[in-house]
Amino acid sequence: MSLPDNSRASRVLSVERLSIDISHEHETQRVVDDLSFQLHAGQTLCIAGESGSGKSLSSLAIMGLLPKVARLPSGAILYQDRDLTELSDRQMSRLRGRDIAMIFQEPMTSLNPLMSVGQQLEETIRRHKLDEGSGAKRRAWEILDAVRVPHVEKRLKQYPHELSGGMRQRVMIAMAMVCRPKVLIADEPTTALDVTIQAQILELMRELQQAFDTALLMITHDMGVVAEMADDVVVMNQGVVEEQASARELFLQPKSPYTRKLLAAVPRLGAAVTLPSRAQAARVLEVSDLRVRFPIRRQSPFAPATEVCAVEGVSFELGAGETLGLVGESGCGKSTTGKALMNMLTYSGSVKLDGRELSGLQGKALKAVRRDIQMIFQDPFSALNPRKTVGELIAEPLLVHGLANAAQRRQRVEELLLQVDLPAAAALRYPHQFSGGQRQRICIARALALEPRVIIADEPVSALDVSVQAQVLELMKSLQDRMGLSYLFISHDMAVVEQVCHRVAVMYCGQIVEIGSCQQVLHNPQHAYTQRLLSAVPMPDIDHKRDFKALLQVDEVPDPIKPRGHRLPDIHYAEPQAGHFVALSSA
Amino acid sequence: MAWYVTKRLFYAVLILLGVTFITYFLMYLIPADPARQIAGRSATVEVVANIRHQLGLDLPFYQQYLRYLGNLLQGDLGRSYVQRSQVSDLMAARIGPTLQLMAAGIGVELVIGITLGIVAAIKRNSALDRMLMAFSFIGVSSPHFIAAMLALYFFAVKLGWFPLGGYGGIEHLLLPAITLGVLGSGWYSRMVRSSMIDVLHQDFIRTARAKGLTRVRVLLRHVLPNAIIPVIPMIGIDIGIFMSGLVVVESVFGWPGIGQLAWQAIQQVDIPIIVGVTTLSAVAIVVGNLIADIAVLFVDPRIDVKHS
Numbered sequence: 001m002s003l004p005d006n007s008r009a010s011r012v013l014s015v016e017r018l019s020i021d022i023s024h025e026h027e028t029q030r031v032v033d034d035l036s037f038q039l040h041a042g043q044t045l046c047i048a049g050e051s052g053s054g055k056s057l058s059s060l061a062i063m064g065l066l067p068k069v070a071r072l073p074s075g076a077i078l079y080q081d082r083d084l085t086e087l088s089d090r091q092m093s094r095l096r097g098r099d100i101a102m103i104f105q106e107p108m109t110s111l112n113p114l115m116s117v118g119q120q121l122e123e124t125i126r127r128h129k130l131d132e133g134s135g136a137k138r139r140a141w142e143i144l145d146a147v148r149v150p151h152v153e154k155r156l157k158q159y160p161h162e163l164s165g166g167m168r169q170r171v172m173i174a175m176a177m178v179c180r181p182k183v184l185i186a187d188e189p190t191t192a193l194d195v196t197i198q199a200q201i202l203e204l205m206r207e208l209q210q211a212f213d214t215a216l217l218m219i220t221h222d223m224g225v226v227a228e229m230a231d232d233v234v235v236m237n238q239g240v241v242e243e244q245a246s247a248r249e250l251f252l253q254p255k256s257p258y259t260r261k262l263l264a265a266v267p268r269l270g271a272a273v274t275l276p277s278r279a280q281a282a283r284v285l286e287v288s289d290l291r292v293r294f295p296i297r298r299q300s301p302f303a304p305a306t307e308v309c310a311v312e313g314v315s316f317e318l319g320a321g322e323t324l325g326l327v328g329e330s331g332c333g334k335s336t337t338g339k340a341l342m343n344m345l346t347y348s349g350s351v352k353l354d355g356r357e358l359s360g361l362q363g364k365a366l367k368a369v370r371r372d373i374q375m376i377f378q379d380p381f382s383a384l385n386p387r388k389t390v391g392e393l394i395a396e397p398l399l400v401h402g403l404a405n406a407a408q409r410r411q412r413v414e415e416l417l418l419q420v421d422l423p424a425a426a427a428l429r430y431p432h433q434f435s436g437g438q439r440q441r442i443c444i445a446r447a448l449a450l451e452p453r454v455i456i457a458d459e460p461v462s463a464l465d466v467s468v469q470a471q472v473l474e475l476m477k478s479l480q481d482r483m484g485l486s487y488l489f490i491s492h493d494m495a496v497v498e499q500v501c502h503r504v505a506v507m508y509c510g511q512i513v514e515i516g517s518c519q520q521v522l523h524n525p526q527h528a529y530t531q532r533l534l535s536a537v538p539m540p541d542i543d544h545k546r547d548f549k550a551l552l553q554v555d556e557v558p559d560p561i562k563p564r565g566h567r568l569p570d571i572h573y574a575e576p577q578a579g580h581f582v583a584l585s586s587a
Numbered sequence: 588m589a590w591y592v593t594k595r596l597f598y599a600v601l602i603l604l605g606v607t608f609i610t611y612f613l614m615y616l617i618p619a620d621p622a623r624q625i626a627g628r629s630a631t632v633e634v635v636a637n638i639r640h641q642l643g644l645d646l647p648f649y650q651q652y653l654r655y656l657g658n659l660l661q662g663d664l665g666r667s668y669v670q671r672s673q674v675s676d677l678m679a680a681r682i683g684p685t686l687q688l689m690a691a692g693i694g695v696e697l698v699i700g701i702t703l704g705i706v707a708a709i710k711r712n713s714a715l716d717r718m719l720m721a722f723s724f725i726g727v728s729s730p731h732f733i734a735a736m737l738a739l740y741f742f743a744v745k746l747g748w749f750p751l752g753g754y755g756g757i758e759h760l761l762l763p764a765i766t767l768g769v770l771g772s773g774w775y776s777r778m779v780r781s782s783m784i785d786v787l788h789q790d791f792i793r794t795a796r797a798k799g800l801t802r803v804r805v806l807l808r809h810v811l812p813n814a815i816i817p818v819i820p821m822i823g824i825d826i827g828i829f830m831s832g833l834v835v836v837e838s839v840f841g842w843p844g845i846g847q848l849a850w851q852a853i854q855q856v857d858i859p860i861i862v863g864v865t866t867l868s869a870v871a872i873v874v875g876n877l878i879a880d881i882a883v884l885f886v887d888p889r890i891d892v893k894h895s
Contacts, residue, residue, distance in 0.1 A: 110790045
């Protein structure tokens with residue numbers, strides 16, 4: 001450790017040469033090897049690493065919540081002169097939640113669906129004898145207020161499913177902080193959240209940490225979050241500590257080659273080279289006034305008919321060989337737009353492919369068009385049928401469209417696999433034998449099988465580790481150069497969009513609020529929402545810590561549920577620069 | 588909520604209409620002739636024809652059925668061919684004991700099923716788990732008439748712990764109720780086990796442990812309520828299966844309930860009683876399911892009637 005010795009006084013918890021083994025049947029696998037670090041009051045230590053690095057297991061070991069198959073062959077976790085690894089479960093349970101608290105990644109599933117928020121908060125308060133009766137109620141109120149939840153009184157009575165992801169994560173933080181723990185462990189606390197919500201949660205954790213002088217152990221894969229939050233960093237890879245340093249040192253002078261590779265792979269907003277404009281290219285896809293509405297079933301025949309306005313008056317064009325980024329936060333309608341273009345749901349408005357109208361196509365005509373528009377999905381683990389071989393999966397589109405006989409298909413699969421940099425022998429294997437990045441390559445090969453003009457990529461790299469992400473993006477770019485493909489690149493990640501897109505459209509509440517070249521939209525944002533979105537992106541740059549305080553206020557998103565047939569006012573766009581359109585009034 | 592219940596009641600009426608039609612149609616199709624059954628072996632053709640005419644059995648099927656429906660709407664289930672009294676009176680006299688046995692039987696079923704399910708889930712993949720699951724499997728797969736007679740033989744005849752069947756106090760109720768309960772508990776124990784294991788792996792259980800709650804508290808306050816939810820609609824469905832067991836068990840134990848009435852009526856081709864009991868069972872199943880579905884609404888805040 002490079003920490004100075006005088007920090008011993010503030011040391012709260014230290015992990016000493018900890019190893020974790022996982023046993024399957026008779027084999028034992030070492031998943032964490034010889035991990036040591038110290039946590040200091042009021043300081044933040046980040047454990048960064050890609051999936052499979054053992055970072056989450058290390059945090060569970062501190063909580064004494066390791067799964068049954070895990071063993072601790074060596075090492076100690078010292079807290080207040082006690083070794084936590086030697087405590088019984090009863091003794092541990094007294095510390096958990098009171099001295100050492102934890103926040104998890106999935107706010108959507110981390111709260112008991114059958115208990116109200118108030119009940120769950122009070123449960124912790126009562127367990128650790130903080131207060132009883134009306135006192136417990138008051139404390140629950142206070143802590144929820146401290147995490148800036150609006151309408152506390154109402155929220156206490158609500159159930160988790162009635163809250164948004166960000167609100168649930170605030171409740172989780174409130175529950176963890178209510179006993180003012182000495183140590184707070186946050187395992188990917190913002191990974192499942194939108195960037196603006198992420199910024200709010202990070203800011204909130206910083207504030208509470210300062211107020212309560214808590215030692216924060218943060219587990220994350222996002223180097224942007226690390227730069228934003230960490231005082232010290234441990235970089236882990238495959239269970240081994242690659243580097244341990246102060247955050248400044250790590251970002252400015254990374255020592256280990258792995259850290260350098262990791263930092264190089266992280267997309268940085270503002271660092272991408274500007275791609276040449278494709279404004280002169282022929283228009284492949286023209287979308288005008290696209291609307292998608294989902295009717296809501298009526299509660300009774302007397303209730304007014306309502307519908308969700310998912311996409312409202314979206315218009316854009318996509319040129320040959322061009323990539324248009326569609327960015328926005330969850331629920332803004334970007335994926336729905338993608339599905340509508342695939343004719344997977346009913347929409348109104350016009351979608352033209354090479355001047356041919358797609359709206360209203362059915363049966364054979366629709367099937368023929370599908371050859372020209374293909375899709376890649378977010379989760380490569382569930383997008384491939386586990387019971388088919390890779391060869392069958394890639395050949396399936398050819399089979400469905402009756403384009404080739406068995407021998408031709410085999411040959412085509414081989415070509416496609418080589419195009420996405422996979423060995424031809426992969427055709428005989430099954431999806432589970434491949435890693436996430438390889439599976440996404442398989443998905444791309446499948447999408448390419450019909451030689452489409454347009455590929456709709458719905459968050460194609462969100463589920464991948466950064467190093468793999470970079471490779472897949474590189475592949476997509478080179479395929480575009482070779483084949484003149486057009487991509488509609490749906491993503492929430494601004495830095496990724498900047499890397500691969502020629503133009504960007506920002507969606508908010510079903511409408512495009514700003515569209516233009518990458519340069520125009522990301523470097524000179526005009527619409528208030530775009531500005532807000534960009535200010536929330538954490539930068540993997542230690543000298544650019546952002547101040548998220550301005551974002552902490554919760555905004556009310558307009559309700560997308562409208563009476564059936566309701567017509568929203570048309571959006572008018574200003575054009576401050578050629579090709580850069582900014583909505584004058586938002587939804 | 589009111590609209591939801593109204594809608595469900597409307598469907599219930601449709602289901603009942605279907606059930607009466609199918610039962611009546613099946614009774615019409617079976618080769619046994621009730622008129623001959625009533626008249627006896629030595630009756631002449633004229634006598635049989637006369638009885639048939641009296642009962643309206645010579646009418647075409649749709650007329651018979653419509654007549655039956657018309658009477659049903661007025662609460663008249665017809666007269667028993669054999670016992671020569673109103674079917675509704677016969678059933679009314681026996682509904683009390685049957686409800687008693689049903690409540691006790693389902694109670695035992697749930698207590699045994701849920702307890703075994705919890706134990707098996709906690710000790711999953713152990714010898715105890717395998718033993719309990721084998722037990723539940725034997726339970727659900729043993730035929731009621733053999734199991735009921737064995738229970739009667741061992742616990743009443745050999746050991747003398749219980750009276751030899753019949754209706755009376757709690758001591759009469761216990762053995763048939765336990766027999767029904769043990770036999771039916773297998774469904775519940777398997778369901779509770781798998782549902783518990785499911786819930787044990789949920790993220791919010793980890794949260795509950797991270798809050799520092801004791802194992803017992805996590806189990807009772809967080810795991811069990813979530814694991815029980817799928818069991819509630821199961822009770823509604825189970826009423827149907829339970830009724831079929833009831834017919835056999837009541838007959839073996841001489842319990843003067845609806846089941847025994849049905850058993851006797853089937854042997855005598857007493858169509859009005861058979862149709863009456865079937866209709867009543869259908870009502871019980873429909874009402875049971877309705878109650879179960881409404882009960883779930885109160886247990887699970889996530890189910891929103893507005894969007895279902």
